[in-house]
Amino acid sequence: MFRLMFFEPRIPQNTGNAIRLVAGTGCELHLVGPLGFDMSEPKLKRAGLDYHDLASVTVHENLSAAWDALAPTRVFAYTAHSSTFHTAVDYEPGDVLLFGPEPTGLPDDVLGDSHVTDKLRIPMIPGRRSLNLANAAAVVMYEAWRQHGFAGSV
Template sequence: MFRIVYFSPQIPPNTGNAIRIAANTGCELHLVEPLGFTMTDAQVRRAGLDYHEMANVTVHPNLATAWEKLAPTRVFAFTAHATRFHTDVAYEPDDVLLFGPEPTGLPDEVLTDSHVTDQLRIPMLEGRRSMNLANATSVALYEAWRQHGFEGAV
């Protein structure tokens, strides 16, 4: 299944919601430190409800360690500055969907990391800065999963 990576997430409820997304889709969720909260933060736990035990979540001390663990073949970095849409990709199992923190997004050194295969964006109306992180994750992930016939879903 697909792998979600949050680089330095800062807003606890978004990560809690991502835990629910990961649990409901069977995806792995990888968090790259520094985090703007602790995993025991009440807001993370509340947003994730009872899904924490059903989700595969790993916290990495830095991006290099995450790459070592993931050994990705393809990494798609999501940024509002990309020219290709998230729907322009034929996703493959084990693809990594990489998202940055709100409100700044992925820094340039991550966007240009040698592991990044392509930069993608989710369409929005002109003049809008970004989507909520958990919502953007859902939009991208469900497109990838849809392309694979929602494998494993009931």
């Protein structure tokens, strides 16, 4: 399935919501450190409800370690600084869907990383900076999963 990656996430509740997202879609969550919270943070646990045991979550020390572990073929980085919408891609199982930290987004060195296949954006009306990280991840994850007929769902 798809691999959701949060680069240096800062807000535990967003990561908790992402845990629920990957548990519900059968995808993987990869967290790239340093994290802005401890994985035992009560807010993370509360947001993830009872889905923690149902989710595939891996914490990587840094981006280099994540690339080594995942050996990705395709990585899509989501940024407001792209003109290509997230729906313009034909997603494939194994794709890495890369999101940056709140509130800054992905830094230029990550956006320019040689592993990044393309930079994509989620459309919004003018004058809005960004969506909540967990919501943005859900929008993209469900588009990728929709393209594959919601494989594995009931």
